[in-house]
Amino acid sequence: MGQEDDDIDLYSEITLNLWQGGTGQYETTYQGQKRLPAMNDPKPFDVVVSLNSYALPVGWLVKELRFGFADGPLAPEIIEEIEHVAEWAYLEWKKGRRVLVRCEAGLNRSGLVIGLILMQDGMSAKEAIALIRKKRxxxxxxxxxxxxxLLGWG
Structure with missing residues (x-):
């Protein structure tokens, strides 16, 4: 469930099978990780969207789409690509797959994509933003x- 203080879980389930999160301390190219993923590791997610270009790739047998972009002003062509990413993740989620959208802290870039996914599913922007803030x-x-x-999307 969402956190009211600064102690935020790495991942939060926003709605059934749709997760928003960040990148763990040892899951980045500049920190390295303790060990490489193995074929038989648990698979908490079927699909991962990585928006942090420093995030290490996910493990075996997990679909991953990578599109790193800055947590700052966005050019129209970047926004268009972000909307394509959200559409892909939405389609995977609607197939019943467990989808994680992750960035660095798991707040802004992932929130933007999660918001777009929820809105593709019929939620209003205000409802999507409120749900993300409640759950994440x-x-x-x-x-x-x-x-x-998000408020102007549509």
Whole structure:
């Protein structure tokens, strides 16, 4: 469930099988990781969208789409690609797959994509933003450009 303080879980389930999260300390190229994923490791997710370009690839037998972008102002061509990423993740989620959308802290970039997914499923922007903040953190979508993009999407 969402956190009201700064102690945020690495991943939060926003709605059934749709997760929002960050990248763990040892899951980045600049930190390395303790060991490489193995074929028989548990698979908590079927699909992962990685929005942090420093995130290490996910393990075996997990679909991954990687599209790193900055947590800042976005050019129109980047927004268009983000919407394609969200559409792909939405289609995977609607197939019943467990989908994780992750960025670095798991708040803004992942919140933008999760918001777009929820809105493709019929939720209003205000409902999507409120749900993300309730389930993930009140700090989610603190990037006002991302929040405004959701509010103006459609």
């Amino acid at each position: 953190s009140h700090h989610a979508l603190s990037n006002k450009e991302f929040e405004n993009h």
